[in-house]
Amino acid sequence: QLVSSCADEGWELRLHERVDSTNAEALRSLSGGTQSPVVVLAESQTAGRGRRGRDWVSPFAENLYYSLVFRLENGAAQLEGLSLVVGLAVLQSLRELGVSSAGLKWPNDILVNGKKIAGILLELTGDPADVCHVVVGIGINANMRATDEAIDQPWTSVALELGALCDRTALVTVLNRRLGECLRLHREKGFSALRAEWEANHLWQGCSAVLTSGAQCIEGRVLGIDNQGALRLETNDGERHYSGGELSLRLR
Numbered sequence: 313q314l315v316s317s318c319a320d321e322g323w324e325l326r327l328h329e330r331v332d333s334t335n336a337e338a339l340r341s342l343s344g345g346t347q348s349p350v351v352v353l354a355e356s357q358t359a360g361r362g363r364r365g366r367d368w369v370s371p372f373a374e375n376l377y378y379s380l381v382f383r384l385e386n387g388a389a390q391l392e393g394l395s396l397v398v399g400l401a402v403l404q405s406l407r408e409l410g411v412s413s414a415g416l417k418w419p420n421d422i423l424v425n426g427k428k429i430a431g432i433l434l435e436l437t438g439d440p441a442d443v444c445h446v447v448v449g450i451g452i453n454a455n456m457r458a459t460d461e462a463i464d465q466p467w468t469s470v471a472l473e474l475g476a477l478c479d480r481t482a483l484v485t486v487l488n489r490r491l492g493e494c495l496r497l498h499r500e501k502g503f504s505a506l507r508a509e510w511e512a513n514h515l516w517q518g519c520s521a522v523l524t525s526g527a528q529c530i531e532g533r534v535l536g537i538d539n540q541g542a543l544r545l546e547t548n549d550g551e552r553h554y555s556g557g558e559l560s561l562r563l564r
């Protein structure tokens with residue numbers, strides 16, 4: 313079922329027991345000269361990575377550690393809004409499995425009642441002006457229940473939310489389909505085609521928040537996002553738009 317659900321999207325599947333990081337493994341797979349998109353799935357990661365060099369806790373056989381690597385046929389322009397599009401596909405997948413109260417936090421966190429259920433890490437390789445590839449790394453907490461996992465912020469899992477074990481094969485099957493649909497729409501129509509749905513699911517719409525970028529903090533009210541996926545913030549100096557991988561949003 314896993315193989316055929318990837319094949320339906322034209323993606324090749326590579327399954328591993330244990331890797332350092334599925335993103336790292338997906339990047340290595342490029343050196344083999346593969347042409348079609350590749351999905352790397354692992355039962356565990358010894359060095360799962362999050363944004364800004366943080367660790368992603370990845371116990372064996374409990375969760376989903378998934379990376380899809382593909383060539384950017386339209387160059388780096390195709391990156392615009394991509395991480396938000398992936399977040400939307402993950403959200404749709406969780407909802408389809410019954411996690412109805414999941415929502416989005418800009419740029420690409422998926423939360424349930426303030427607790428993180430999934431994370432997304434995009435990595436780019438190659439020349440953005442010429443041939444480049446992107447790795448879309450997705451971690452979804454499927455069956456993680458242990459309270460002794462060393463995670464320094466609130467988290468939850470599909471199993472904790474539903475009160476029943478999560479079938480990880482079903483989760484991958486839904487994710488492949490939702491991701492395939494969202495990526496197709498994004499490639500053909502651009503981010504603006506998905507903006508309204510993204511905004512409708514943004515948990516912090518209208519909230520007062522603080523945006524940090526390195527040592528800089530910007531306070532304002534969250535107005536939403538623009539057609540490029542940048543955050544629209546109402547600040548003391550008027551409406552400002554922010555984008556970039558190192559930005560982090562907190563409630564005030």
Ligand code: ATP
Nearest residue numbers: 362363366367368369428463464465467559560561
């Ligand atoms: P931001 O709000 O800027 O996105 P963040 O606090 O969510 O920041 P990220 O870098 O996006 O941080 O995610 C990495 C963080 O996620 C880790 O520092 C850890 O706190 C948390 N984390 C690690 N593993 C897991 C996991 N399996 N489930 C939920 N959260 C995790």
Ligand code: BTN
Nearest residue numbers: 333335361362363431432449451
């Ligand atoms: C974050 O919220 O900081 C992003 C976490 C991304 C975790 C996933 S798990 C699969 C893929 N492989 C990695 O090493 N990271 C991503």
